[in-house]
Amino acid sequence: MEISVQNAYDEEMKRLEDTFTEINRQLAELKNIPPYTGHDHTEQVLDSIRDSRRRSLAVAQTEPYFGRLDFQEAGQEQPTPLYIGKVGVEKDTTLQLLVVDWRAPVASLFYSYTGGLDPVEYDSPDGLVAGLVYLKRNLVIRKQILQRVVDTFDRTGNNMAVTDEFLLYRLGENKDNKLRDIVSTIQSEQDSIIRAVKNSAMLIQGVAGSGKTTVALHRLAYLLYQYRDQVRAERMIIFAPNRMFLDYISGVLPELGVGDIQQTTFADWALELLEQEVKLVDPVEQLRYWFQTGPARPIMDDSAAGRFKGSVRFMQWLEQAIGQYEASAAPKTDFSPWAGAKLSQQTMQEWYDVEYRFEPLMKRRDRVLARVKRWLEMELDKVWETSLKKDYKKNGSARLREFTKSWMGYTPFSFYKELFQTASKAKFLTAELYNEIPQELLASTEALLKKKRVMPEDLAALLYIRSKFVGIHGDLTFDHTVIDEAQDFSPFQVALLNLHTRNQSFTILGDLSQGIHAYMGIRKWEEFTALFEEGKTAYFQLNRSYRSTLEIIYFANEVLKLGLEQPVALAVPVFRSGDAVNIVQVEEAALIPSLIAAIHKLQTGDITTVAVLARTEARSEALFKQLNAAGLPVNLISAGQQHYEGGISIVPTFMSKGLEFDAVMIMDVDGLNYPATEQDAKLLYVGCTRALHSLQLWHTATASPLIETIQGDFVVR
Template sequence: MSEFQSAYQEEERKLDRALASIDDQLQQLRSIPVYIGDDFTEQALEASREGQRQKLIQSAQEPYFGRLDFEESGREFMPLYIGKAGVSDTVGKQPMVIDWRAPVASLFYSFTGGDSASYEAPEGLIEGKVSLKRNIVIRQRKLERVVDTFNENADTPGVSDEFLVYRLGENKDNRLRDIVSTIQAEQDQIIRALKNTALIIQGVAGSGKTTVALHRLAYLLYQYKEQIRAERMVIFAPNLMFIDYISEVLPELGVGDIQQCTFTDWAAKVIGLMTVPADGSAGLMRWFDDHARKQEIRTEQIYPGRYKGSMEFKNLLDDYLLRIEAECVPQVDFEPWDGNRLSRAEILEWFEGEYKYYPVARRKERLLARIHRWVEMELKKSPSAAALKERKKKAQQREKAYAKKWPELDSFQLYRNLFQMKKNADFAVEDLQARIPAAVWKETKDSLKNGTVQEDDLAALLYLFAGVNELDSTLTFDHIVIDEAQDFSPFQVAVLDRFVKGHSFTILGDLSQGIHYYKGIDDWQEMQGLFAQEETAYFALTRSYRSTMEIIEYANEILKRGVGTDLLAVPVFRSGDPVRLEHAQSGESKLKLIKQALTKVLNGEYRTTAILTRTLDEAKQMYESLTAEGLIANLIDGDKTQYAGGISVLPVYLSKGLEFDAVIVTDVDAQHYGPQDAKLLYVGCTRALHELWLLYGDQIPEYVVTEV
């Protein structure tokens, strides 16, 4: 019997025992009637039992994915089996499967060879020796694959990437999946970072940064279960379809109730807008990407989104908030009836003294309530019932009149005030307006005058809201994940820091995919500078696990020649077909080549294919042409909330974050992809896992490699 056969049979026997124990425990729990009464203690016990039932149901199909033979110094050796959920045996209640988030399980990810190994536990550093690291594939209760990635008794005991390459070669469906069985050491370091840290992750295309962030959420809930709640965590995603695409990762990890939304939708809800802003992210993106890129780009031009996302604008709003506070109290005494007066000086003393530490809207509320109580006390001094009646009537009228003299502290009204002329303003703001670039001031003024809120106004509206209001617990988060963060502004992150406890962020993106020149950042230091040095950490993920070597190397050349960046991906050793460049000048030849490519793809084992056009209008035309040919395809236009897989037709700027078995990029010519569009084409190329086709016209961009 070979060594492999012996290992396989050993793991089959272990699996049989583990499944029998899990089935037995699950049967026992299911035999206990579900409690539906009102007794709090019984409710808690039932919740615990239900949690255990769900954990066992999950484990009953794939109880574990790895084995680590670790001998702790001075203690007896025991093989550790690592799974998505921890399970104890039925006899001694000893751990049978270790939860992947447990401290000792970190060895499975961090160990890269050597004579010694260690991990951090609550009681301190635990040291020992690893003799075996084994990857195990179990599907539907059947053992499918056993791969030793380290074995000290093997002829070549070095850690192997064989299992990783095997998993990366699998085809994609219409959902992102967990990577818990293939987490790499550098990814595990990010996942297990401390909670109260603003993590900033620069990850090349295909480095798994989104998946790592999702696994980090699952880890934080496990490690800090007494401090954080799933429902008080949030993922800010680029669009609703991307939310659908990542929707199954957290449930696969046994985690639910984490909020997932776009920044636009969340901000609109917080500040009380009834709908998403009229020119929200999708509309704004289409306008710029389908039209503005065809115009000559002038680098000195000030884009409103860039200015309104800057810390310069935040500093202006800080000064505005100070102005609001200073000028909030009306410049008059309060006289509830003739002959009785509460001086402004005394009102101001309350406002600036006893209520000093409340936000200004709360101070206004407390102050008006105190004035009302003062009036009630004064009414008790009335000399007669008739006088009391007359004074009470007067006081009610004058209290209402006095309350109207206070400015409206609604964030939208305050923002409009900043962009109005003085005669219509509640506060003097000419000096503040002078600090706003004239073009930005005029465009925003005209927009607000028409009742329209742009996407780039939302950070300011939120900041004003947080500056004048008391943020209750329903509005704050225990942890925030920002995906595609290179498209966020520093001001947006600074605003979100008002809504999260302890600067607890996972901020991830790729500067090489910063395709929207009218917003976002150029350097991660713009984000890091928002936090104290001890409150933030920076990680760079440079290995790409998505695409073949041929695709990554080709995409890297686009970046080197078109952008001049050194943020290049390092491919995992997984080879595939060469990148295909095909000349397609006319619409007819383009459609013919696309049909040829689709025939090849559909006849293979691939499940997902994308046809990436330059604009949305071109995507719609391509979709109509394909459906006229009898092909079943899905048009992705920015309004879709679900990703269906199969053949997808979409503009390239909507493909960020997605991945497909095969990708066909159309119209790769100088007219569609000018010098400023190298990053955009890079995004399109790096969506492909296995095959990449580029269809080009007569004048191919200078930064595109023509010999492959």
């Protein structure tokens, strides 16, 4: 080890020991203070502060920091070493900062600084602070052991520009079955997204492996830190594509010391709000339909029901239908419980139209009916003769029940079902509005609703009706909403979530090149930006891919170029080279033995997670049975699964989106399974970009036109 490197290591070891001593001392003191269980508010607040400190110190106890930045503020004589960690740590006796929280303003320099001798500045609560960076150092600490010290900039030495050595070291690490935080390797373009202002809808177009999901999760942690008086974790929500993906990302926020953020899928959230009144058509059957192969494969275009029901126009259609119900809902006759007593229709209409006009529709109905009931009670109070009063009460109660039935109360589902009746039964639709819905869509929806079944594209409509009928209460409003894999969301879904989100505070992320659910998703980001107020959106594009080797990225880009007329963006790889992409052709009879041999060869190296991707779920199940019968320990991942176990996984390609593996082997990459269509190019691109270090494409029949002409040093056959 060189002397300068050894000196740096020794210096950091001494600093680390001092830091551990202080953290352990503070933890010991806090653990000796028993939890407060009384009712004094001041003591409760103090106990909460102590508990928060305990949790922060526990995070810092094994890995207190990951970076060091020596910064000399303008006007100061000497640079100050700043150690950057996941949580801030102060020295009890002096309040001196031992560790700076990565979310603090000054810590932004650690991520934004890219080298050079010029002054830099950061935005603090007191304004811009300028100064000079003297040292930028990356540190790897694992279980209280200092493993690595890397200087990426040293003003006093030979290293005058930030290098990627540490980033490449971290990217070269193998993955397990969980997504991890990137707090030690956040790049400048990622940091600008994380620290963007809260009250705007941020749309992030990011290529595969650009860190979109981790950036969004780190943004949540930053918002909770920066806007701690305005946002609460329990009022934040993440919408993920499926439950398995939620399991995959479940470790990131706890690693950052953040808890209580809601994490769900749109379908699960919607069904809970609808109180399980409806059931969703089996998603497995849907996916099998949309991702089947051969001539029966459905065409994914704007005629798909999901595209129509996911449109803003369908939302407007519903709004008109609800408006027609609102105009006709109130009774058109007087209420007369007995001869000589009458509550005029005009009076009730005024209650409905004027006094309760700001209430949700069903609450307006309930308020008017409650007032009619109160009027009836007051009229009965005017009757003194006992037997007459008894008769009036009996007759009045009967007529009130009839009156209430005439003003039918709807649930979101019962109203939605009413809309999809035949034309002669459509109560709330004009002929013009009724005829706007394609007849085949009317028939198919009516048939499903009779069985209390709905398609995923019906859920936004049902929740929109719910918002009009019962309103959106405080516990259903969010301080910030994250939508992951947003290219598979519809404009209607996002417009609906905007009703639930304060100040249009969104992080919306995805990749149009991975839009494999085109039967319900979007074609361009403008479909979302049009939903928000002018000046309330920001668009970011992340084109640098950190996941895969440059060989894999070059190959995946070629797939896109062959299948898409105009890709939205091509990935720019980090300079991390590996093995060439391997295209393997074998005879059908030799496929399984060859596949097993290839997996064993991968496992002799550093590969720990392997994915075998198949075009359909049926093919995945067949491969699983064959490999399992041959004694290979494999896991089958299927639609609806909630956990990813790591190891060797058999996965339908469409289920692999969002995951990553050390090695990926894509099966049956032939003309039948992957013809030269835009949709199949996107699906194959998804499969290719799941691989970190090794990618193989296997076929027994003629190779897919999406790969057969790809040439270059990055591919071997």
